[in-house]
Amino acid sequence: xxxxxxxDAGYKDLQVLWGVSLRVGEGELVALVGPNGAGKxxxxxxxxxxxxxxxxxxxxxxxxxxxxxxxxxxxxxISQVPEGGRIxxxxxxxxxxxxxxxxxxxxxxxxxxxxxxxQLFPRLEERKKQRAGTLSGGxxxxxxxxxxxxxxxxxxxxxxxxxGLAPLLVEQIFEMITEINRQGVAVLLVEQxxxxxxxxxxxxxxxxxxxxxxxxxxxxxxxxxxxxxAYLG
Amino acid sequence: xxxxxxxxxxxxxxxxxxxGLAAVGLSLVFGVTKILNVAHGExxxxxxxASFWLFTLMGVDPFAGVPLSMFALVLVGLIVYQLLFSxxxxxxxxxxxxxxxxxxxxxxxxxxxxxxxxxxxDNRGITTSYAGATFTLLGVRLPYVRVASLxxxxxxxxxLQLFLQRTYTGKAIxxxxxxxxxxxxxxxxxxGVYRLSFVLGAALAGAAGTLVAVGYSVEPVMGMHWxxxxxxxxxxxxxxxxxxxxxxxxxxxxxxxxxxxxxxxxRHVVGLAIFILVLLIRPQGxxxxxxx
Numbered sequence: 001x002x003x004x005x006x007x008d009a010g011y012k013d014l015q016v017l018w019g020v021s022l023r024v025g026e027g028e029l030v031a032l033v034g035p036n037g038a039g040k041x042x043x044x045x046x047x048x049x050x051x052x053x054x055x056x057x058x059x060x061x062x063x064x065x066x067x068x069x070x071x072x073x074x075x076x077x078i079s080q081v082p083e084g085g086r087i088x089x090x091x092x093x094x095x096x097x098x099x100x101x102x103x104x105x106x107x108x109x110x111x112x113x114x115x116x117x118x119q120l121f122p123r124l125e126e127r128k129k130q131r132a133g134t135l136s137g138g139x140x141x142x143x144x145x146x147x148x149x150x151x152x153x154x155x156x157x158x159x160x161x162x163x164g165l166a167p168l169l170v171e172q173i174f175e176m177i178t179e180i181n182r183q184g185v186a187v188l189l190v191e192q193x194x195x196x197x198x199x200x201x202x203x204x205x206x207x208x209x210x211x212x213x214x215x216x217x218x219x220x221x222x223x224x225x226x227x228x229x230a231y232l233g
Numbered sequence: 234x235x236x237x238x239x240x241x242x243x244x245x246x247x248x249x250x251x252x253g254l255a256a257v258g259l260s261l262v263f264g265v266t267k268i269l270n271v272a273h274g275e276x277x278x279x280x281x282x283a284s285f286w287l288f289t290l291m292g293v294d295p296f297a298g299v300p301l302s303m304f305a306l307v308l309v310g311l312i313v314y315q316l317l318f319s320x321x322x323x324x325x326x327x328x329x330x331x332x333x334x335x336x337x338x339x340x341x342x343x344x345x346x347x348x349x350x351x352x353x354x355d356n357r358g359i360t361t362s363y364a365g366a367t368f369t370l371l372g373v374r375l376p377y378v379r380v381a382s383l384x385x386x387x388x389x390x391x392x393l394q395l396f397l398q399r400t401y402t403g404k405a406i407x408x409x410x411x412x413x414x415x416x417x418x419x420x421x422x423x424x425g426v427y428r429l430s431f432v433l434g435a436a437l438a439g440a441a442g443t444l445v446a447v448g449y450s451v452e453p454v455m456g457m458h459w460x461x462x463x464x465x466x467x468x469x470x471x472x473x474x475x476x477x478x479x480x481x482x483x484x485x486x487x488x489x490x491x492x493x494x495x496x497x498x499x500r501h502v503v504g505l506a507i508f509i510l511v512l513l514i515r516p517q518g519x520x521x522x523x524x525x
Contacts, residue, residue: 048418050414050417050418069417069422069424070417070418070423071417071419071420071421071422071423074417074418074419074420075420079418080418082414082415082418086412086414086415086418087415088407088408088411088412088415089411090407090411091404091407091408095404098401098404099404099405099408099416099419099421100419102401102405102419102420102421103419103420106420107401147419148418151419151420
């Protein structure tokens with residue numbers, strides 16, 4: 001479904017990704033883990049069209065992505081929850097969700113989508129008229145995920161959804177992600193919380209210094225020696 | 234019954250509403266694109282001239298002609314945006330700010346000089362048959378024309394507010410102003426939003442220009458004066474609040490007008506003094522949100 005092949009990318013004079021190749025199949029939950037600064041966020045930015053690769057190819061369901069403007073990529077079915085969620089704090093919860101359904105395709109199903117999101121995150125429904133800026137950290141993250149779901153994505157990209165959240169909330173969020181995947185949305189999960197991500201994912205990639213250094217099933221990587229020592233302590 | 238102060242207060246309110254309308258276009262463009270279009274006053278000037286010529290050559294009543302001058306400015310805005318500002322938008326922030334000021338000033342100079350060449354430096358006003366008529370309210374003399382302009386300015390501001398708060402496109406504009414990357418991740422065509430905001434700002438400048446032409450006068454060099462007034466109102470009211478812009482405009486208008494009773498030759502200093510004071514004491518403006 002999603003294919004990156006030999007992607008190089010960088011900012012100005014700094015190359016950040018070197019020959020990155022990965023794939024996400026229909027309905028899969030794939031994790032991309034690695035230390036801070038490894039290039040995980042950059043990879044997601046490439047997929048969403050916020051950054052162009054300097055080499056290599058990016059394809060979604062056969063169509064090349066690397067020349068498409070970001071809003072077109074959303075229309076094609078890829079939605080990203082960026083790092084920190086980046087909800088629109090000046091608007092209400094409901095308005096944030098409405099904006100998530102901005103594309104023509106999503107707008108038609110807006111009412112249904114909202115019902116779906118409220119089902120997954122009942123807390124959001126309780127607060128739907130509240131200004132998003134008044135939500136707690138966990139609620140903001142839920143809103144960010146809900147908002148991304150409003151565009152009815154076929155592939156959901158998540159950039160460190162657990163960041164800055166208390167362990168109990170992290171568990172809840174991850175449960176939701178599993179549920180969303182179970183309902184048919186493919187997920188590419190970028191995480192620093194390696195153990196949790198590997199337990200969740202069917203498959204995972206390990207990225208270090210801009211290069212993919214490992215790939216395998218979640219369980220296999222969990223038991224892989226170097227991953228254990230490097231990240232799990 | 235009328236005191237000079239009451240009369241000044243009234244004049245101040247009438248001109249203040251126009252200050253607000255003039256500023257709101259600039260506020261919209263700056264808030265969304267983060268580009269300060271210092272040629273904004275020249276767009277207002279063009280709107281004024283469009284109405285003046287429509288009236289003089291074709292007898293179009295200026296108030297009826299507001300949509301026409303707005304349409305003319307939509308065209309000008311599109312051209313200016315496509316040729317100049319659309320390239321700026323893509324630059325990184327520092328270059329964007331530096332270059333946009335240079336380009337804005339350059340554009341302003343060009344428009345000013347084109348106007349000078351075409352229409353001479355003479356002051357022009359639109360003198361309709363009802364131009365001088367006044368009525369008296371609470372002892373204060375009010376020209377019909379300026380009161381109508383006030384009402385029209387209010388209507389425009391209210392409509393803009395409703396547009397931004399209630400429509401999908403309006404919300405997309407607000408979202409882009411807040412966080413353009415997050416907005417683009419929603420599937421919002423951010424470049425389209427930039428273009429729309431710029432054109433809307435130009436159209437509002439055009440409307441303001443028409444009202445200025447009919448209530449006061451126009452001349453090719455008025456641009457900078459109005460850009461300055463708009464900037465003061467922006468600082469006073471804060472960016473991102475239409476109510477703030479209106480209140481800022483009214484405060485500026487009234488303060489200037491009342492101060493003119495004592496310091497008539499230096500009335501415009503009042504605006505500049507307000508500008509500096511607000512920046513020192515409350516930089517986000519009366520209604521602006523604090524950074525971070």
